[in-house]
Amino acid sequence: MKGFLEDANYSIGLLDEGATLADVIDNCIYEHTHTGKRAFYVGDLGKLVKKNIQWQNVMAPIKPFYPVKCNSTPGVLEILGTLGIGFACSSKSEMALVQDLGISPENIIYTNPCKQASQIKYAAKAGINIMTCDNDIELKKIARSHPNAKLLLHIATEDITADEEMNMKFGTTLKNCRHLMECAKEFGIQIVGVKFHVSNTCKELQTYIHAISDARCVFDMAEEFGFKMDILDIGGGFTGSELQLEEVNHVIRPLLDIYFPKESGVNVIAEPGCYYVSSAFTLAVNIIAKKTECDKLLPSGVEQARNDDEPVFTYYINDGVYGSFASKLSEKLNTIPEVHKKYKEDEPLFTSSLWGPSCDELDQIVENCLLPELSVGDWLIFDNMGSGTLGEQSTFNDYQRPLIYYMMSFSDWDEMQDAGITSDTMKNFFFVPSCIQLSSEDRFSTAA
Numbered sequence: 001m002k003g004f005l006e007d008a009n010y011s012i013g014l015l016d017e018g019a020t021l022a023d024v025i026d027n028c029i030y031e032h033t034h035t036g037k038r039a040f041y042v043g044d045l046g047k048l049v050k051k052n053i054q055w056q057n058v059m060a061p062i063k064p065f066y067p068v069k070c071n072s073t074p075g076v077l078e079i080l081g082t083l084g085i086g087f088a089c090s091s092k093s094e095m096a097l098v099q100d101l102g103i104s105p106e107n108i109i110y111t112n113p114c115k116q117a118s119q120i121k122y123a124a125k126a127g128i129n130i131m132t133c134d135n136d137i138e139l140k141k142i143a144r145s146h147p148n149a150k151l152l153l154h155i156a157t158e159d160i161t162a163d164e165e166m167n168m169k170f171g172t173t174l175k176n177c178r179h180l181m182e183c184a185k186e187f188g189i190q191i192v193g194v195k196f197h198v199s200n201t202c203k204e205l206q207t208y209i210h211a212i213s214d215a216r217c218v219f220d221m222a223e224e225f226g227f228k229m230d231i232l233d234i235g236g237g238f239t240g241s242e243l244q245l246e247e248v249n250h251v252i253r254p255l256l257d258i259y260f261p262k263e264s265g266v267n268v269i270a271e272p273g274c275y276y277v278s279s280a281f282t283l284a285v286n287i288i289a290k291k292t293e294c295d296k297l298l299p300s301g302v303e304q305a306r307n308d309d310e311p312v313f314t315y316y317i318n319d320g321v322y323g324s325f326a327s328k329l330s331e332k333l334n335t336i337p338e339v340h341k342k343y344k345e346d347e348p349l350f351t352s353s354l355w356g357p358s359c360d361e362l363d364q365i366v367e368n369c370l371l372p373e374l375s376v377g378d379w380l381i382f383d384n385m386g387s388g389t390l391g392e393q394s395t396f397n398d399y400q401r402p403l404i405y406y407m408m409s410f411s412d413w414d415e416m417q418d419a420g421i422t423s424d425t426m427k428n429f430f431f432v433p434s435c436i437q438l439s440s441e442d443r444f445s446t447a448a
């Protein structure tokens with residue numbers, strides 16, 4: 001085991017038998033109570049290992065390419081890299097991050113639908129050849145900046161139930177694929193496969209059936225043009241639930257066996273993002289200010305209190321939409337926090353809203369929830385915060401980024417070693433036995 005602090009940048013606390021995530025949070029809150037009450041994450045990296053085992057059990061041989069934009073913290077990237085997972089990058093900085101981990105270019109795909117020419121050139125220099133494309137202007141730009149690029153044509157899906165607008169904005173039609181193939185011939189660019197993405201809010205599994213059938217049509221079309229295609233990318237959209245993974249597998253497997261059998265030589269890949277990271281990270285935030293609103297001043301969206309005499313509370317916490325809750329700006333956030341301090345079961349609950357620290361009207365995190373009366377200095381715990389929360393964040397209003405504590409249970413550590421990952425293969429990490437000695441990672445400085 002790597003023993004020297006100075007060898008590594010980050011630590012992972014190995015939990016004693018019987019110790020839980022709640023113990024780690026209690027311990028961190030105890031420490032923070034004396035040191036400024038900064039918001040922090042606890043990342044259970046053992047969950048990533050478990051998710052990967054589950055993926056291999058249910059989805060193999062579909063190879064996962066993890067979208068770095070979902071959570072680019074060093075712990076996540078290094079664990080996933082050592083597990084042999086590929087990476088889907090949407091920018092130069094993401095490509096550089098995974099290259100620094102020693103990931104080979106064949107295990108990196110460049111998936112931004114709107115790529116900057118300079119970043120395509122960067123990919124070309126780095127030998128990252130596989131990239132997605134859904135229109136002729138993008139294709140011409142790629143042809144100029146990276147003549148050796150290998151394109152995956154990104155086709156649109158009929159994901160009409162999706163909250164996010166990804167599928168409406170990106171992805172092309174079958175008809176346009178023909179046009180793109182003509183352009184590719186003209187510009188001497190290779191097309192090597194098809195990509196689609198079904199959002200994780202899509203409840204209609206038929207969408208996969210249509211998308212895989214459409215992909216087959218594009219493969220047939222490619223043969224007419226003389227392109228030898230061998231990659232099918234079925235995108236992300238896996239929630240993290242084993243049941244959903246099995247349901248999707250149940251729908252897609254028979255179709256893949258018919259349209260893309262093993263003998264076809266087509267490699268099926270996927271881009272599971274929140275599947276890996278969402279449940280692995282828990283965020284603890286501190287209440288920094290509080291208002292008791294009279295009815296006239298209720299924040300927008302907060303319903304009138306049932307009883308006019310009942311107070312309505314507005315709490316301000318030290319993280320918001322210009323930080324960990326950025327996804328709140330574009331999606332509905334349904335998470336309600338847990339109150340960390342103990343309170344009696346019969347304690348009255350009050351209509352409450354939660355706001356970030358910016359004093360900006362967009363910085364509302366929870367519009368309306370029922371909580372016991374809380375005080376400035378109390379802590380709230382949000383779980384399932386691993387996806388879309390830990391990318392590059394703004395420095396709006398001197399926003400202080402949460403610290404990150406990594407942990408893993410001894411049993412997950414054993415499982416990881418069984419999977420061939422040892423402390424020697426984790427270059428930037430050292431392992432500390434016991435959660436009490438956890439040291440935090442300020443990911444934006446690399447000091448341990």
Ligand SMILES: Cc1ncc(COP(=O)(O)O)c(C=O)c1O
Pocket residue numbers: 067070166197199200235236237238271272273274275387
């Ligand atoms: C094109 C594309 N692929 C993959 C993903 C990852 O999706 P998920 O986190 O739902 O797996 C996303 C998420 O935004 C995406 O837009």
